[in-house]
Amino acid sequence: MKKAAVRIYMGLIFLFLYAPIIVLIIFSFNKTKSRGQWAGFTLDWYVDLFKDRTITEALYYTVTIAILATVISTIVGTLAAIGIHYMRGFGKNLMLNVNNIPVLNPDIVTGVALMTLFISAGIKLGFVTMLIAHVLFCIPYVILAVLPKLRQLNRHIAEAAMDLGATPSYALRKIILPEIRPGIISGALMAFTMSIDDFVISFFTAGNEVSNLSIVVYSMARRGVKPTINALSTLMFLAVVILLFIINKKSGEGEELLL
Amino acid sequence: MRKVRILAYPYSVWMAIFIVVPLILVLLYSFTEGDIRNLAALRFSTRSYERVLEPIYLKVIINSFVLATISTLCCLVLGYPVAMIVSRANPKVRGMLIMFLVVPMWMNFLLRTYAWMSILSPNGFLNRLLEVVGLPKLEIMPGKTAVLLGMIYNFLPFMILPIYTVLSKIDKQYIEAASDLGASKARTFFRIILPLSIPGVVSGITMVFLPAVSTFVISGLLGGGKTPLIGDLIEQQFMWEGNWHFGSSLSIILMVMILISMAIMSRIDRNGKQDENGYSKA
Amino acid sequence: MKKRVAAVIAIVALLAMALPMSGCGEKVVLNVFNWGEYIDLSLLDLFEERTGISINYKTYETNESMLAKLEAGGSSYDVVFPSDYAVSEMIRKDLLLPLNFDNIPNFKYVDERFKNLGYDPENKYSVPYFWGTIGILYNKEMVDDPVDTWDILWNPKYAGQILMKKDVRDAMGAALKMLGFSMNSKNDEELKKAQQALIDQRSLVAGYYGDEIKDLIANGDAALGLTYSGDYMELYWDEDADFSHIGFAVPREGTNMWFDTMVIPKTCQHKKEAEMFINFMLDPDVSYQNAVTVGYPSPNTEAMKRIMEESPEVFELDAFWPDDEIISKSEVYVDLGEYNSVYNQLWTEVLVD
Numbered sequence: 001m002k003k004a005a006v007r008i009y010m011g012l013i014f015l016f017l018y019a020p021i022i023v024l025i026i027f028s029f030n031k032t033k034s035r036g037q038w039a040g041f042t043l044d045w046y047v048d049l050f051k052d053r054t055i056t057e058a059l060y061y062t063v064t065i066a067i068l069a070t071v072i073s074t075i076v077g078t079l080a081a082i083g084i085h086y087m088r089g090f091g092k093n094l095m096l097n098v099n100n101i102p103v104l105n106p107d108i109v110t111g112v113a114l115m116t117l118f119i120s121a122g123i124k125l126g127f128v129t130m131l132i133a134h135v136l137f138c139i140p141y142v143i144l145a146v147l148p149k150l151r152q153l154n155r156h157i158a159e160a161a162m163d164l165g166a167t168p169s170y171a172l173r174k175i176i177l178p179e180i181r182p183g184i185i186s187g188a189l190m191a192f193t194m195s196i197d198d199f200v201i202s203f204f205t206a207g208n209e210v211s212n213l214s215i216v217v218y219s220m221a222r223r224g225v226k227p228t229i230n231a232l233s234t235l236m237f238l239a240v241v242i243l244l245f246i247i248n249k250k251s252g253e254g255e256e257l258l259l
Numbered sequence: 260m261r262k263v264r265i266l267a268y269p270y271s272v273w274m275a276i277f278i279v280v281p282l283i284l285v286l287l288y289s290f291t292e293g294d295i296r297n298l299a300a301l302r303f304s305t306r307s308y309e310r311v312l313e314p315i316y317l318k319v320i321i322n323s324f325v326l327a328t329i330s331t332l333c334c335l336v337l338g339y340p341v342a343m344i345v346s347r348a349n350p351k352v353r354g355m356l357i358m359f360l361v362v363p364m365w366m367n368f369l370l371r372t373y374a375w376m377s378i379l380s381p382n383g384f385l386n387r388l389l390e391v392v393g394l395p396k397l398e399i400m401p402g403k404t405a406v407l408l409g410m411i412y413n414f415l416p417f418m419i420l421p422i423y424t425v426l427s428k429i430d431k432q433y434i435e436a437a438s439d440l441g442a443s444k445a446r447t448f449f450r451i452i453l454p455l456s457i458p459g460v461v462s463g464i465t466m467v468f469l470p471a472v473s474t475f476v477i478s479g480l481l482g483g484g485k486t487p488l489i490g491d492l493i494e495q496q497f498m499w500e501g502n503w504h505f506g507s508s509l510s511i512i513l514m515v516m517i518l519i520s521m522a523i524m525s526r527i528d529r530n531g532k533q534d535e536n537g538y539s540k541a
Numbered sequence: 542m543k544k545r546v547a548a549v550i551a552i553v554a555l556l557a558m559a560l561p562m563s564g565c566g567e568k569v570v571l572n573v574f575n576w577g578e579y580i581d582l583s584l585l586d587l588f589e590e591r592t593g594i595s596i597n598y599k600t601y602e603t604n605e606s607m608l609a610k611l612e613a614g615g616s617s618y619d620v621v622f623p624s625d626y627a628v629s630e631m632i633r634k635d636l637l638l639p640l641n642f643d644n645i646p647n648f649k650y651v652d653e654r655f656k657n658l659g660y661d662p663e664n665k666y667s668v669p670y671f672w673g674t675i676g677i678l679y680n681k682e683m684v685d686d687p688v689d690t691w692d693i694l695w696n697p698k699y700a701g702q703i704l705m706k707k708d709v710r711d712a713m714g715a716a717l718k719m720l721g722f723s724m725n726s727k728n729d730e731e732l733k734k735a736q737q738a739l740i741d742q743r744s745l746v747a748g749y750y751g752d753e754i755k756d757l758i759a760n761g762d763a764a765l766g767l768t769y770s771g772d773y774m775e776l777y778w779d780e781d782a783d784f785s786h787i788g789f790a791v792p793r794e795g796t797n798m799w800f801d802t803m804v805i806p807k808t809c810q811h812k813k814e815a816e817m818f819i820n821f822m823l824d825p826d827v828s829y830q831n832a833v834t835v836g837y838p839s840p841n842t843e844a845m846k847r848i849m850e851e852s853p854e855v856f857e858l859d860a861f862w863p864d865d866e867i868i869s870k871s872e873v874y875v876d877l878g879e880y881n882s883v884y885n886q887l888w889t890e891v892l893v894d
Contacts, residue, residue, distance in 0.1 A: 006344055009340060009341075009344070010341070010344060013337070013341055013360075014359070016412065017360065017363045017412070017415070017416075018363060019374075019378060020363075020366075020371045020372075020374030020375050020378065020412070021363050021366055021371070021374070023374040023377050023378060023384065024366060024370050024371065024373075024374045027374075027377075031781035031782070032779050032781045032782035033775070033779070034755070034756055034759050034775070034776060034779065034782060034784070035373060035376075035377055035756045035759075035760065036755075036756045036757070036758070036759025036760035036761070036782075036784075037759060037760070037782040037783070037784070038782075039779070039781035039782035039783075040781055042781075051582075052582060053582060053585070053598065054577075054582070054598060054599075054600060076269065076270055076273070077270075079266040079267070079269070079270070080266065080267045080269070080270035080271075082263055082266050082267075083263055083264050083265065083266030083267025083268070083270070084267045086263045086264050087264050087267065095267060095270075095271060095274075097518065097521075098274050098278055098279065099274070100465060100469060100521075101278050101282065101514070102278060103465065103466065103469045103470060104469040104470070104472070104473065104513075104514060104517055105473065105510065105514070106473035106475065106489075106490050106493045106494065106510060106513075107473075108493060108494045108497045108498060108506070109285055109493065109497070109506070109507070109510045110281070112497055112503065112609065113281030113282070113284050113285050114277070114281055115610075115613055115615065116281070116284055116613060117277075117280055117281050117284060118615060119613055119614050119615040124615065124616075125615045125616050132277065136273075136277050136278070139270065139273075141417075141466065144421065144462040144465055144466055145420065145421055145424065145462065147458065147462060148421050148424065148425045148458035148459040148461070148462050149424055149425065149428075151458040152425055152428060152429075152455070152458060168262060168263065172263070179428075182423075182424040182427060182428065183421075183424050186357075186420045186421065186423070186424050189357075189358075189361050189420065190361075190417060190420060190466070192365075193361060193364045193365060193416075196365050197364070197365070197367060197368050199368075199369075200494075203601070203602075203606065203610075204609070204610065204613075207615060207616035208572045208574070208597065208599055208616040208617060208618055209597070209616075211599055211600070213367060214367060214368070214369075215599075215600065216577065216600060217367050217369050217370065217577075218369060218577075218602045219576060219577030219578075219600035219601055219602050220577035220578045220600075221369065221577070221602055221751065221752050222576055222577065222578075222602065222603075222751070222752050223576065223577060223578040223579060223752065223771070223775070224578070224752060224755070224756070224775060225369070225370070225373070226578060229367065229370060230370060233366045233367055233370060236365065236366070237362065237365075237366060240358075240362055240365065241362070244355060244358050244359075248351070248354075248355055315890060315893045316893070318893070319893055373753075376753065376757075377760070380757065380760065380762040381747075381761075381762045381763070382760050382761035382762045383760070383762065401747060401748040479707075479750075480750075480753065482748075483746075483747060483748020483749060483750065484707050484748055484749030484750065484892060485743075485746075485748060485749065485892075487892050487893055492889070492893070495889065497605075497609065498602075498603055498605050498606050498609070499603065499605050499708075499709070500605070500709070500881075500882075500885040500889075501605055501608065501609065501881075502882065502885065
């Protein structure tokens, strides 16, 4: 009975999460651009995808920045989280609260403020500024993901290790990091998610040289988003799913994948 | 281990430059008026703040808080069980399950919201389905319910993930000890599992509530612009009306209100004590 | 695991540094900033082939966000495509370079009626790109009254079936026109009345949207909506779907005629090449191809002649070729200067109510 309830519940949750994705995929095959009618099945949008220079360029920057931002923010964020965890009192609270500000601020405020900051400092807007902006809003998520694992840690383990002769660096690498690994991975996942879909902040910090998928999509809004984007999203989705299955096959029996 | 604190210093420098300084800029805009391009030509003025304190804008801010609170609670109620279920699943499957919970978020946000419109609109998929089955149509979109649904949809994985990572490693010995001592499953949950998962819950709430308060596209598209939230207003000021001063004041007021409510919450939770790691005891 | 991570980072970092190298070198690169989906992309390739000038094409969502970027500085653009009122604002804020029409001989093909318009009276800074009107998009099966005046958007018979545009000028404009006032009114009393009309309309309006209106109406989610003429043209030109049940009408009280234009901002690095690009876009064949792809009426007389030969029936449409009577009663948006904030405040109050 309980198992059935669990299955039904998870089924509903997945239905909820994937309903729009299914709709999105269906529209990628719709002959017409309008979402108001089904005009027949076509693969044209998939072909168009490769001919559209704005989309291919945007895809490159989106993925590159997302990966770089995820890597950087995960490293900096994890280290910062560990550092914050061992702080006390006012300093700790200050760091925690300031860390929340990018999460709390509307994107537009962050985007505009950062743009003004860069321009006032004479920095040319481009790839680097967009990357900095992405790292900026990703790090808080990494920290928020890692902190609970740190709090879950038995705080004496690290000290015990050092009493037994381990250096702080060894304790860090061999004891703390493995224990908080799920937090790090989930932080990286969330950072990637935030970065890959960002529009406003990217728009204002990108200058005239770079763009990303979200900018391209939102710019199409006035005229109607072309289903080539749906096609692209579908392909990306398939790529991720296939990747997941490959990774899953490769890891051994009963072994925990990543988390 | 106190020396480990220095790991946080690079980030604090980063924060000072990229979070605090822009914040000061926003503060500056909020207290001035004049051409935004020319920082030197700004004149001091509280006009933006006077406007913010008008009743209609305060109403919008309160609406945003209420909606954000409801969606956070919904995410918690819906997401916690998911985190528990996944944490108890076969280890080989867990990672995959989590990934599949997150992957929908990698699809473009605007597209996903458009898809919800297609599903929930008066003549959308849901209603057409209901029609076929003979059930009455639902008038969800545009409306508050649709906005709520959209918000829960977007933030649910951010609630699930941190709770899951904590639940997955709760020392089994605690649970075994509890059942050895005769505790029922419910008791074990409320007295042992839940309290131990609080750090994850706190992070989850943070990652849902804060962005939920300032969200905008969802309310615009699924609410039909009839339930403007503070995020909509702020976006409007910057993107559509070029009034950065008013937009900045709105943002500062929003920030202040959130920081105050967070401080109140932690005051209520804290019985004056901190746990061994220096976090307020929840 | 660590080694693989390091390898991925290294590869990505290399990739990141490799690509943007295209900026340096002898080739001139034009930075063009336009609305999304608003050009036939193959024309860019054509321009590059003919002239050897590379185009870096970027897009934006609204005039305001484009303006915000331009005003802030920090990035240079050579050609931008603002709408009419944005052009006036840009002129007022001294953001544009005057065009050297010696480099744009194809300007002679632009319809005389579309030169020296209110937003750029001496036609010094802009060249029209596409134009249209705003009007009422409606589902013929759901509306049995004639759709020819603004009143119908206030008709209680269609409560809950009306969609209004979220745009402050268009919404206030429709209300002002319905009351018989000018869409560029600076009369406080008139504006108050318009605001009241919009507030009264709230209970009838299902939602305030941007470009989603055409899809919602096409899907049968609403009966009437205030939209761009271009939105109707999109549905009209659609060869695959059947939108014959959708109509578009321009109210006989007159409406707004909008123009999107090409301008050269002050941050331009290559003025001569920018003017070459503008001239290229005004070439009759290029104009024609662009108009066919985008679907909006072109201000280029030669292009329109060709379209007239091929699809004369499209000239019957209000959405494509409004008749002279309507045009004579229609207005172009002018920059309202300080009244911008008045309009904005009134409109915000309508939405928040």
